[in-house]
Amino acid sequence: MKKSIPLFLFVLFALSIPHSSVHAAESGKVVILDPGHGGEYKGTVGYSGDQTGYVEKKANLDEAYQVRSVLEKKGYTVHMTRSTDKDFGSPVHTDLRNRINIANDWAKGNNDNSIFISLHHNSDAVDPHVRGYETYYYDINNGVDEDFPPDQLQIKYSPESKRLAHIMHQEILKDVSISEGPEGITGNDLFVTRNAQMPAVLVELGYMSNPQEEALIKTSSFQNQVAQAIGKATDQFFSVFEVYDDQNNRLKIYADKEDALNYAKSRENVYVFDKMNQKRIYSNISQRYGVYHVSNPSINQWFNTKEDALTYAEHWKHTRVVDNDTGEILWSNYLLKDFIVEHPKNGILSKNYQAQSAIDYAKHWKHTAVINTKTDQVHWTNYLTKKFHVNAPSKRTLKQFYHQKPAVEYAKNWAGTEVVNSENDSVVWKNPQKGNSDPFESTEISSHARETTAVEVSKALYPNGFPKDHAYKTVILSTSTAYADALSAAPLAAQKGNAPILLSRPNKIRPEVVNELKRLGTENVIILGGPNAISEQIKQQLSSKGYTVDRIAGKNRIETNQKVNAELKNVQGAIVASSHSFPDALGAAPIAAIKNWAIVLTNEKMDNKSKAFVNFKQIAIVGGPGVVSDQVEKDLIKQNGKDRVVRLAGTQRYETQQKVLHYFREDISSSYVLTATGENFPDALSASSLAYKYNAPLVLTDDKLDPATDQFLTQYGHSSVVKHLRVVGGVLKDQVVQQITSDLK
Template sequence: MKKRLIVHFFLLLIVFLFSPSFAAAEKYIVIDPGHGGRFTGTSGYSGDQTGFYEKVGTLEIGLKLKEKLQGTDIKVFMTRQTDRDFAKDSKEDLIERTKIANNYVKGNNDNSLFISIHHNAYPFSTLVKGYETYYYSKAAAWDEEYPPDPIQVNFESESRRLASIVHPQVLSKTGLLDKGIQNDQAFFVIRNAQMPSVLVELGYMSNPSEENLIKTTRFQNDAADALAQAAIKFFKVFEVKDSSGNEIKQFTSRDDAITFAKTLKNVTVFDKDKQETIYDSTKVNYEVFSKGKAEAESFTELSDAIIYAKERKNTKVIDKKHGTVEWSNYLTRPYQIQNNDGSSHGNYYEKGQAIAAAKVMKNVKVINRSSSDILWTNISGENVTKTLNSKTLFGSDRFETAVKISKEIYPNGFKSSKEEKTVVLTNGLGYADALSVGPLAAQLGNAPILLTRGSSLDPFSEKEINRLGANKALLVGGENAISDKVEKQVKQLGVSVERIGGIDRYETNSMINEKLDHVEGVFVANGLSYADALASAPIASSTDWAIILTDKKKITAEALSYVKGKRTAILGGEAAISSNLEEQLRNLNGTTVKRLAGETRYETLSAILNEFSDEMASDTVLLSIGQDFPDALVSSAIASQKGSPLILVHDELNSSVQDALFEYGMKNRVTSLFTVGGKVQDKPKNQVANRLY
């Protein structure tokens, strides 16, 4: 008794250790050679004379089936591989046998199948013969005392399909008489197997001729081969599933499955044979953008996206994962593969696309078509003539990031000969007062913009003021923004202080603009939102424009007076600046007033970049996050120094901004990309860089 318990323990341990309860997507088959041990099954026509019981024939076929599947990608499990039983009682034996089978496939039930192998007998006549395939149907075989496993009930259609594959295959290979597919018997193993299941009755051992056939190696091989081919065929389907993984429809044709799936939304097509998802509309792989529009149409496959785009004007197809342009009917292809003699091997939207294509060719180079720079080459004696210096300016926080920019502009501090040795100091925890200070900082000898806390001078800024050798600090904001304590701390550094601060952001803005010596035009931006003003600040700082901050619906008399007679650009849509306010400005300045707006802050940025593309000719581009203000706020000083545009991004490069960069990259030989702050992700950074080679 103790010995049997130990054996039973180790059997359960082996099942536990090797049972794929954590299974990834694999194809499994559980082969169940019927009977075994004390449960011999039918003794057939020969009775006990030969010792060839049903359990012997089923095991022979089961082992041969396992061998035939070894060279496939179907993982094989067997309930028994020797002449053994699982319990003393026949019912308990079936329960234990089924538990073992179910444990093998736990977690991978959908991609598994169960074949229980048997031979039949009819005690009342030796003439009965033939082959039957059984699967379980709740409707045809229900017993309240022995209810089926609910998982098997859900697999009824798949069990029926398995039976429809197994049955003709066995008939064809073995030549047995067809006694049909049956579903009216609630055999325990197929009633409780937690996977698609069949039970095969491979001939009648009570029939002397069929018993003799069953004993032959040839028959056993043929039966095993038939079952192996059926198992392989069972998996050769394509399942269309909803977003929860529930099967909607099944196909034997890949194309038919995908065609059907394309008529639905949020579905996948699963190749059951290769165990991979071949179509997935729950994920957006490609997007089609129309020029100037923020919204896109989503597609799973590139071919579908291109077909859709071709039917419309001014469209492009974007690879959602990489942010690359895959096709367009309005963008130029900036990159070309050339031979030694300059002949073309094709033009490409992306540098990476061109280089990937060139790498399989001999003696070619990839060039930028507008500058003729060589970006990649395998031609002997030729070298790359252009690279992009990509540098990130960021510190441990926003205060140190501002200092990093200051050090980039003035690596050795202010020169002794510099007339203006001024720094601009503003509250780094609020944007209200400093949104429009960029142009003034530019006119003050390109003063770096440093940040501080309102209650005390930030240590990073304090050190930078000393390092620069500044003799003057312009404090932007009233005492609520920058306290008297900060002012005293700055003075203690031996620096004179001038404060610009009104009763609110609009008065402070007016005071800043009054200090500007020369103004070519005015940007009008909503003072309660930083995005549009930040987008314009680098341009304003480089082109002698001012920034007017205003309420959505009304503008102060002082601001109207300031705008009069100047070119005017209204930033943002009517949600930012109302049509009534626009009408006031047009009545004041006529046709010189232009609204630069888009559906989002990035679309508005694109409109600004396009409008001022000629004024922003530089070998440098700045990049920062568009969802927060500090990093972009302090970028205007370096933009002013280099005449650079500032590109704002979120988790990817906006489509319209990408178009603006296409044009910018074609017009300007950009050699440097400065990323301001540490919040810009790799994807948008790479997207911007790709446009600048």
């Protein structure tokens, strides 16, 4: 580039005009190299260019090739405004306009991660002794020339242009055999730097009007030194940590990661971006409001504000808006507001999608009640009394209700019950089933081995074998030595006509198990797990006896679980549990079967196929973050909505079990209770089919009844007419069984 000539001045201050985009936006770290001049614009001819033909446009292009090679090896995406001897139009302001338009097109959509470097070589028309390197950038602090205003994005990026210029200046002076030129580092008003829509610098890599420097510029060693220095400067520029807000406005830039993290953690709704590695390393942005469609996941979107979510949702049918912090459904065009807040004089004060939302509203008023209009159940009130009592045949009150309808529905669960209006002591409903006056009985179902205990459970399930008209006549066969493949068996067994779950060792099936298959009148056997769980020899042995034998197996426990769940039909929800801990999944297994839910196993991160399976379903995560990670919970809430995801967890397995049984209490109303050890899996596994048959809770325990389990059993015994306790497996101590009996009577 020549200095102190009219053409140069015109170049500096040429006007810019709008342009149209011609390139697709890049992602990642982008460097746009601009070899100055080209075509009819030679640039400076230097000291000897008139004789040799080696003029500035040639030097600029040679250097650009060297820089591109260095940067591409470092992993940058590199574009060159020209790679041949060409110009971009005439006159010169058109050339410059088109040149920077091309560069801006490459940066479009990724401007924060793009930089522009214009490569030039200088000249002094007066003094051939002038030499050295100089750096130019647009400095907004120098003010705006109203005749030649900068691009609006360069106003934003000017501080970053300054940072890039200073890094570039220092690295080149440090690593290249060149001194600093008379202009040094200058915030100037050059056309390409002020109109670049990204951080931008123009570098003058020595004076070609100086004979010694011109000779140096032509050498490959000098050009390589410059390229390496520009590569280091580019690395240094990108080696920062940027803090952005939730609108992607950059708030701060730090060289030190910890400083960036500390700043971000002191603010809300920000994230930290590692510019060199192009990834977020921290975020506390909560896209709190989710829009969910009933069946199309591509419509689902997440927003920082409720207003944005509502505006988006109104464009679609069958959507709901959920506050994923609280789980509240804020709006829907397909759900009904079944929960009303009712006042005795003023009528309905509010209609709500969820009971808790209605309760929160009702608490602000006196004399209100929250009622489910579908069931007539009162979920909360501050003035009504529970006047409808469900009495057992012994006249003991099982439960009290505000309204008659839910009282009657509850009373139907047990023979001999009646509903009494306590205000006038009148019987408003009697169960047509006669009450059973038989005393409470406790029965142990066990044998000398886990496999034969499963056989005894099967006999209790089908004492006379499968009925002749049984639709399936199917048995599930699982390994007795490892729990992984068996954890999701209960829902499958339920859908296969409540199939018994029998057990076998991997390489030898007991004769008692074979005999039970015959006694049942089995036609189909489903083996869970691969040949290491149940051998091919056993499969062939069963096939030879005339059974249709199918195997459900994957490469690992997660894939096996997925294949089991693929067999299920019309699944309404999912129990999500750890694939490496059996008590949580087994404790919830009968409930999953009763509700037609699947059991979905997960590792630290949920498999994408499993996530897709549970999409649109109700989800209960069983176990704390130590077994099912917080990340899994966050992912499921984002995918399904907080209103459809609950975590049921205690400090240990039995407290978790109590949380599960309490949460699903309305789904298990039975005169039976089953119990088994929670310290091993086989007995509970086989017992799940029996629990499904009786619609009964399966309670796991160890040698001492946990207080949380004891509390549940006491409550269940008080509110139910329990006549039967089935103790599966012969390992529970008599003292524990006696305590359970006492709780239930």
